Amino acid sequence: MSAKSIALTRRDFLKLTGGFAAFGFAIFAFRPQPTFPSILPPGAILPADLFRAQCQRCGKCVAICPHHALAQDATGTPYIDGLSGWCDLCLDCVRVCPTGALRAVDPKQFKLGLAEIDRDQCLAWRGNGCRLCYEKCEMLQKAIELDADVRVYVKSETCNGCGACVNVCPQADRVTKHKSTGRAVALKVLDNGNTG
Template sequence: MAAGAGLLGLVFGVSKGRASPRLRPPGAEDEETFLAKCARCGKCAEVCPLGCIQIAHAEDGILSLGTPYMTPLEHPCDLCMKCTEVCSTGALKTIPKEEVRMGIAVIDKDLCIARRDDDCQTCYRTCPQYGKAIKLEKLKYPVIDPDYCTGCGMCEHVCLGNPKAVHVKVREQEAKL
């Protein structure tokens, strides 16, 4: 029984407490379509000037093996869109930067420095969708607008909180697999 569960974990990427899907690069469709289209060639990772794109290993699950993913805390995406230009299978579609929806930033209000009455607007001022994806409630408290958030991770990367108050999550519609 335990061996079967371990094998299922490897296939579906739930080993080591982590579950697929991962945050995918700009232009990726839903997880199932992305996994079906991705050639696992690694060209997107090679062309990424900031090193934002990483390639999944066996511990991410056999279905995800060799596919690109992003960890915005370590390397936020500047939405240069070069990855979409080299994708020959259409797994990453060329779309306008404003339409990218890799994930969604979530702010933990209990950890947010601004909500502890300290002066912090780092995530707001650094957001590439300035004044749209992150708005200031009462001219002080950052709030994410999901209609504009691209999931680039810049806010998570620059958050001054320890632990970080901002985290980028995979959008629900992408997590169907």
């Protein structure tokens, strides 16, 4: 019994390899991904639909952001998720925006969103003693407080949604139901949109 030899030319080989690579890349690119709550950059005081109309998707705000807090989604709209950096409301993005989609706001009053803690996933709530977000926020807004059992709470009136707590949260492995970023704390869009 002799194995039938297959004549495989170089071109066929390359086609085959390229096809497999393209298939693998397609699976990788279209893998199920979490949907981020889209927190718009500071100064997006327009209603969300008007912001989407007025934003040119030029990316200048993303390029200038000194803390890497901004990123562009697949349609080019800038958003903040707190994963790569957090917003300190320096308003550089407002300064460079050419279309007026981002407008000058008072950084002391402005609220980007609201941090929300997933108590099932949070290490502090699971008795681990982690208080990284509390320590980070103590230096900024003082919007996270501890109770006697070292569990963390967000004070909604002080939190301005800067995303520093998301940035320092060590939980990064799982994607849970409303925590699309995989962290135990995530930014939530405010019901009345951005206010300033």
